[in-house]
Amino acid sequence: MSAHELSLEAYRQRVATNRIGLWLFIVSDAFMFGALLITRFYLLGGRRPELDQALGLIVTSVLLTSSFFMNRAEAMIAAGNRRGFLTSTLITMLLGIAFLVGVIGFEWRLAPFGPGDGAEGAVFYMMTGMHAFHVLTGVIFLFIVFRNGLKGHYSPERHWAVEACANYWHFVDVVWIFFYPALYLIGVL
Amino acid sequence: MKRLWSIGLVRGLVGQILGFLIGMGLLSAVRAVMGLPWKTEPAWVAGAFGGVLGFMVALGAFKDWYAWALGRETPDIEEIEEEPGWRRYLSYSLDHKVIGVQYGVLSLLLLALGGSFALIFRVELARSGMQFLSLNFFNTLIGMHGMVLIISILLGFAAMANFLVPLLIGARDMAFPRLNAFSFWIAVPASITLLSALFVGGFDTGWTAYPPLSIRAPLGMQMFFVGVFFNGWSSILGALNLITTIIRLRAPGMSLFRMPIFAWATLATSIIALTATQLIGLSFQMVMFERLFGMGFFDPAKGGNPILFQHLFWFYSHPAVYIFVLPGLGVISELLPVFVRKPLFGYRWVAMSSLGIALVGFLVWGHHMFTSGMEEYLRVPFMYSTLLVAVPTGIKFFSWVATLWQGRIRTPVPMLFVLGAIVVFLMGGLSGPPNGVVATDLHLHDTYFVVGHFHDTMFGGYIFPLFAAIYYWFPKVSGRRLNETLGRLHFWLMTPSFLVMTFGQMWVGMMGMRRRIADYDPAQGFDTAHLIITIAGFLIGLSVLIFFINLIMSLRRGEVAVGNIWQSRSPEWQLLPSPAPMHNYPQPFRVVGEPYDYGLKGSRYVEPLTQPAGDD
DSSP states (O other): OOTTTSOHHHHHHHHHHHHHHHHHHHHHHHHHHHHHHHHHHHHHTTBOOOOOHHHHHHHHHHHHHHHHHHHHHHHHHHTTOHHHHHHHHHHHHHHHHHHHIIIIIIIHHHSSSOTTSHHHHHHHHHHHHHHHHHHHHHHHHHHHHHHHHHTTOOOSSOOHHHHHHHHHHHHHHHHHHHHHIIIIISSBO | OHHHHTSHHHHHHHHHHHHHHHHHHHHHHHHHHTTOOOOHHHHHHHHHHHHHHHHHHHHTTTHHHHHHHTTOOOOOGGGOOOOOSGGGGGSOOOOHHHHHHHHHHHHHHHHHHHHHHHHHHHHHHTSSSOOSOOHHHHHHHHHHHHHHHHHHHHHHHHHHHHHHHHHHHTOSSOSOHHHHHHHHHHHHHHHHHHHHGGGTTOOSSOTTOOTTHHHHSOTHHHHHHHHHHHHHHHHHHHHHHHHHHHHHOOOTTOOGGGSOHHHHHHHHHHHHHHHHHHHHHHHHHHHHHHHHHOOOSSOGGGTOOHHHHHHHHHHHHHHHHHHHHHHHHHHHHHHHHHHHTSOOTTHHHHHHHHHHHHHHHTTOGGGGOTTTTOOGGGHHHHHHHHHHTHHHHHHHHHHHHHHHTTOOOOOOHHHHHHHHHHHHHHHHHHTSHHHHSHHHHHHHTTBHHHHHHHHHHHIIIIIHHHHHHHHHHHHHHHSBOOOHHHHHHHHHHHHHHHHHHHHHHHHHHHTTOBTTOSOOOGGGOOHHHHHHHHHHHHHHHHHHHHHHHHHHHHHHHSOBOOSOTTOOOSHHHHTOOSSOOTTSOSSOEEEOSOTTOTTOTTOOSEEEOSSOOTTO
16 A cells, blocks of 8 residues: 555545445444344343443443544544644544443443343343454554554545544444443333 | 475464464463363364464465554555466465465365265265264264355355456456455465364264254364354455455446446345355354353353344355355356357346345245244245245346357357256256245255255356356466366266256155254165265266366366457457466456347457556
């Protein structure tokens, strides 16, 4: 990817190709998350696992807020504001880590069941675990973007990596928008 | 030694062994620190994951991506000149034609292996009573036969698509060459992991791995899961690459409805592979986790439900059979006009029927579960959607017959296999409805009738077209033609034996022979039929052996192919020498007509662009 040698037109053509690749990946991944949702409703139906509502609300707010900063980061690099881009990326990354700590560090410890305890346990740990794994890869992606941003690798015209990272992050966020009600809100205890 | 180390495959294999040991060691160390006792199964699973990762790292598949992550740049595919020679085929190469051949070789190796597994258990079944196999090994072999051949078919599709699609649509290479190489190479350690299941206790579930049996199966089950899981990655990422390539990299003037049919078939196939494969990956992971962590997805005692597995599993595994046959049906439609010298009848309908099969294919998975205890009200809707598949498939048959009608038919070996494919696939199609209709399926389910039916569809939809494609495009790979006499021998030995085999299977199935059993009661009177099926199976094996001999002999001493040996309109024969050069077309071309207008005077499909097209 010798991006700097390419003409701007060639770079745009390449990004258009990359964009299709990324979206196809997201479509594919969405099938997996969809299957997890189906699993949840097939096995638990109208019941929901016993979880800490306050904590669920906190981690959800953290993740949604992070998507806001992700969007700011992308908008700022497109507008040429490198400092703002770096700050927003860093905040997104920290919020992502906070989400992981909230889910893995607290929710997994506080839940009154383990992965081997009934269908609730299996569904809860599989869904949150699979989602957390995606958040983790997103955080790594954000770290790479932040590091390369510090080195000044992105410009308003050429920042495909930032766009890809942002789209991936929003996707992981959207998945949680479906997972949160499925685990915390829908059904009775 | 250094020369040896420069071969990617060698590095990868060493890396896989090291990765296996590291994975196993790390997990055991963590468990020891946590004060947990030694457990074999988690250690092996961690080792299997580590092994696949180790292979890819040692091969160098992550090198360029690592450079990108550090913000460094790597050369463009068009700037890379790879040293010609056989080493390229054993190493990490970015050329789609090399990767296509790599896929093909691995696919044919697995084809030989999976076929041999069948021959072994066919000997056991040739007579009633237990001959020489243990029950567990028999079960392992039937499961391995199924899954190894499924992987072989997925890789064979990838081989054809990788080699052909960029050539057919006039692209320099695939859209993402590094991802392409990754997709192929991950299938190597994955297939090794899958095969390793044979040596760690096997598994007794068959290829479907239904819980609760798969929860209790020996350790080999986990190797099976890990192997299939990573082969799924290969399939998903390969499909992603193919779709992007077809959308973005077509030659100027090649609108969607001027694409070769094979590209349409690849597109439809890739849509299925991209999306549905996730579900088999997930369902196998869930069983894996149920075994490792006691998660009760499929254990009724814990509130789980084994039927859920079947839903998730068949949501992939039924569309998967369309992954297997759509490319083959594409090959039939692609080659038929060449050897009939007539336009393909109803081009648009044929193109759309591939998409139609792909879409309807998503709605039919329940017909595998009529007897499983699935909700009863789902049976009839699934029956109707299943029978609906006959409509787009019928369009294809109608097109083939109408194309053959009044054609000037020539029958070199590729055409023989095309005609064989049509006949055999028709048998597969006609034996399908009895399985799709609830009333008859309740009796036929899990009998040899089903075995006969799907071997007809697999051979007609994949194996025959694959051989046709190899006989047809081999000169583009090697510059030499395959031997015609051996090719005819291959065809005339394989086709009758195959029909005897599957008709025999259907017959014993209707008489009550169950699938997946190592022994049967002599009083049922199957002994002779089973002996004939076994002999027919060995004749198929012999014919494929002749094919392999032909392949190796012709590679060195075959007749040199010069020019457009099939008088095809397709650009790879019109414009390129054989074998096709690196970076494909030295001069870009433009599409100026319809792809299959054979016999129409003065019509052209492609013409070279005299001026370089520039950067757009």
